[in-house]
Amino acid sequence: MRPRCTKTDKEIDKAIAVLKKVLKIKPSLIELKVRLGDLYLKQDKVSLSQELYEECLKTFQEMGVKQDALSVFKKIVELQPRNLILHRKLADMYEKENMPVQAATEFKSLLKKAKEIGLNTEILILLQKIVTLDPKSYEEALELVQIYYKTEQFDQACSGSGN
Amino acid sequence: MSEEAPINRVRNRIEKYKELEQWDKAALEYQNLIGFLPFDPEIQKQAGDAYLKANQGLTAIKFYLNAAQMYEN
Numbered sequence: 001m002r003p004r005c006t007k008t009d010k011e012i013d014k015a016i017a018v019l020k021k022v023l024k025i026k027p028s029l030i031e032l033k034v035r036l037g038d039l040y041l042k043q044d045k046v047s048l049s050q051e052l053y054e055e056c057l058k059t060f061q062e063m064g065v066k067q068d069a070l071s072v073f074k075k076i077v078e079l080q081p082r083n084l085i086l087h088r089k090l091a092d093m094y095e096k097e098n099m100p101v102q103a104a105t106e107f108k109s110l111l112k113k114a115k116e117i118g119l120n121t122e123i124l125i126l127l128q129k130i131v132t133l134d135p136k137s138y139e140e141a142l143e144l145v146q147i148y149y150k151t152e153q154f155d156q157a158c159s160g161s162g163n
Numbered sequence: 164m165s166e167e168a169p170i171n172r173v174r175n176r177i178e179k180y181k182e183l184e185q186w187d188k189a190a191l192e193y194q195n196l197i198g199f200l201p202f203d204p205e206i207q208k209q210a211g212d213a214y215l216k217a218n219q220g221l222t223a224i225k226f227y228l229n230a231a232q233m234y235e236n
Contacts, residue, residue, distance in 0.1 A: 011234045012234070015230075015231045015234035015235045018208055018228075018230045018231040018234065019227075021211070021227055022227045022228060022231075025223065026220070026224060035231075039235070
């Protein structure tokens with residue numbers, strides 16, 4: 001969800017102008033570009049915001065600053081909530097970075113979409129991922145066991161998550 | 164004889180140094196002005212401008228960032 005703008009556009013414009021000045025003096029302050037993107041977003045200038053976030057993501061990835069890259073990528077995903085490919089990529093990134101709770105949350109959001117669309121194979125894979133990443137996802141674990149029973153995969157049903 | 168308010172004295176000195184293009188002195192006076200008006204983003208920005216003109220980029224950044232923060236909040 002986009003942050004609601006509490007300041008006047010004029011004040012945000014002034015903050016943007018000042019940050020641009022700083023970036024002119026020291027372009028390496030990438031985190032300021034992220035802040036600039038946040039400010040554009042407050043003004044609903046989504047494409048400008050996205051452009052900056054993508055630039056920052058690229059730089060963070062090149063620098064190998066994974067946590068910052070993730071945080072910017074999350075912002076990009078939030079700009080395109082219906083883009084399932086981006087959600088999947090974010091979930092994979094969280095998993096790779098050993099952030100199981102965040103990864104499970106993203107996979108749960110993908111699961112919801114997969115159910116809406118009726119992607120049965122994908123649902124199974126996502127449930128397996130969620131249960132493996134977050135063993136306390138009881139609802140998903142139960143759903144997974146039910147699928148195993150339905151498909152007569154009794155061994156996997158007995159082992160719970162199937163892993 | 165009327166006594167000039169301290170804040171006005173600072174403002175007058177800033178104007179004088181700006182006219183003389185003595186940016187390092189103007190910048191220092193801006194610091195004094197900020198002592199009187201610590202939460203005015205315009206003054207923070209102007210202090211940044213003065214430091215930038217005095218070739219003190221890093222200090223300018225500090226004041227610009229203060230200004231941006233104040234505009235945002």
